[in-house]
Amino acid sequence: MALKREQVSAAITAGGASSRFGSDKALARLGEHTLLQRVALSLEGFGERLLVAPGGRYDLPGWRTVPERWAGRGPLSGLEAALSAAAGPFVAFAAVDLPGLTPAYWEVLLEAAEDRAVAACGPGGQLEPLAALYPLTALPRVRAQLQADRLRLRALLEDLDPVVLPWQAVVARAGEKVWVNVNRPQDLEDL
Template sequence: MVGVYSGAVIAGGLSRRFGEDKALYPYRGKPLIQWVLDSLQEAGERFIVANRPYPGFGVPVYPDLLPGADSLSGLHSALLHARYPWVAVAATDLPFLRPEYWAFLYEHALASPHPVVVAYNPEGHLEPLMAFYHQDCLPQVERQIREGDFLLRRVMEVLGATYIPAEEVVVRFGAQVFLNANRKEELP
């Protein structure tokens, strides 16, 4: 069943610690970005937000419209380009995300009084680049970019969020779902 939400992969990072464009790094037979796109297969639409071309993935690629604000620029572009009010936003370096993870978060989004649904990882940190954002976040995102406040968590602090405990995610999908590869040697 296709979900009535958009799926956006944020691939705008410089991959300094990784040593090359991690989106295109081959992992277990396919580029890292393909793993993330595949996890979003149930979305009503999928696209990539990046300031460079990513041909060959069969989805549109949109640039940052307000560049220079790190991941917040990517979120801004994702919210503006999305056809659906809820947007699943994922970093490009999360090869263990699965469609079931997004379905789980989307159920919470549909019941949420808040415009963000985000999980904590087992270390107690929020995972804002494997979360759902409603397009209602757009004015706050634009305000933060104008004011030079590029923290994704500030969107949640100001607008409110539904926070999913790490235990709820781990029991369903395993701790590996949170693995984001900042260095090649972090990939199992």
């Protein structure tokens, strides 16, 4: 059951403090674009576009800002906000600090979609929860984890029994830079 982009809501989570980066990493420039713009470009063509961030913090044309209800609880809080606001049956959920994401990356995940979450494994063999497809049906589990103070997004993803794509299959189509995570200014040099 491959999904089409227009059937899926896209969401970027950009509500973190960027403490290791030293400034707002969403606004850091890499070439012509900010990290936020780069991730948004990878999600072009998705039906609904949600930016999970404090209101008024960023201007991203065509994206609706959605505040976190569980602010300060990490990316799981961002996923809860995205799933709560989404209209489509799935959310393509991406972190702002993954500027190597490409449209090809999302195509690989969309082609593998079933009725459950879809995630890729990074080079180390672990699931990448910050660039995955989540079904709206996961919302009750997300909220239960938040209420129980179990904030590990990877643990939630594993509990959802996702379709898992090996990193080699993803890299073959999306390139190796897709896995670069920007936490410090030096990480931009890897791109």
